[in-house]
Amino acid sequence: MxxxxxxxxxxxxxxxxxxxxxxxxxxxxxxxxxxxxxxxxxxxxxxxxxxxxxxxVVQPEPTTLVAAQPSAKLPPLSAEPPPIASPAPEVLPLLEWDALERAVRDCRDCRLCQTRTQTVFGRGNRQARWLLIGEAPGEQEDRQGQPFVGRAGQLLDNMLTATGLDRDRDVYIANVLKCRPPGNRNPGGDEIAACQSYLIQQIRHIQPTLILALGRFAAQTLLQTEKGIGQLRGKLHSYQDIPLIVSYHPAYLLRNQPDKLKAWQDLVFAKKTFGRLSAD
Ligand code: SF4
Known part of the structure; x- marks a missing residue:
């Protein structure tokens, strides 16, 4: 073989x-x-x-940053309403990492605090150059307090390993929402707005070289767009001046095997882009 x-x-x-x-x-x-x-x-x-x-079919090489987010605090709202009606979040002063973890753990800023088992802050290396952002904790994540566990997490780990990335050393993984939506329903716009400040602060702490947005909600939330994954992947975007690449959520890939090839192409594209960014 x-x-x-x-x-x-x-x-x-x-x-x-x-x-x-x-x-x-x-x-x-x-x-x-x-x-x-x-x-x-x-x-x-x-x-x-x-x-x-x-x-x-090979993904075309990106030549430009597609969308720049000029604000250091908040992505601007487009003229068209975003797919998720998120009011502008109030960005708190940057908390120390430990204080930020405690703030998330004790947070009761949206209805999800009533149904969660525990919050899911993130996992990985805080000094990592790669930041992977998913949607929200699922059932397993809610139980274990860790993002991307279970079959979807195993698939992500395997794909990272195949790309030459160690999940504990090379990446930090977080979600847009820190609490599980009941029944794995889609996140609500008010929930995203309430939680967004935590993710923004995580990004400000980590200052990654590259963000990989996994899934439609993460991509649409970070890029403030209605476009689907098919339109967003294969291009180099930016979020608050940090290069961002879009790919599929591993849980989606478990249900849609043929798109694993596209996800692999996204990772190869991301690795290549990261190499170029690191050399600059
Ligand atoms: S989802 Fe976010 S805003 Fe809502 S309770 Fe959990 S940590 Fe707080």
């Missing part, structure tokens, strides 16, 4: 992820992963390059 096929098998992508010989191994993300791969990953020798194929 080729190295690409092995990694695809590990992250549960199946035959749809089979890349042509040589393409996977020669990609900058794959070369980077070779240097960073954990000891238990079997790295086969790099296969010789294959001639170009025309049956694989």
């Amino acid at each position: 080729s190295r690409a096929a092995l990694i695809q098998s590990v992250i549960g992508l199946g035959p749809a992820w089979e890349a042509r010989p040589g393409w996977f191994e020669q990609h900058p993300a794959a070369l980077s992963r070779q240097a960073e791969a954990p000891a238990d990953v079997d790295l086969a020798p790099v296969e010789p390059p294959a001639p170009p194929r025309t049956d694989i």
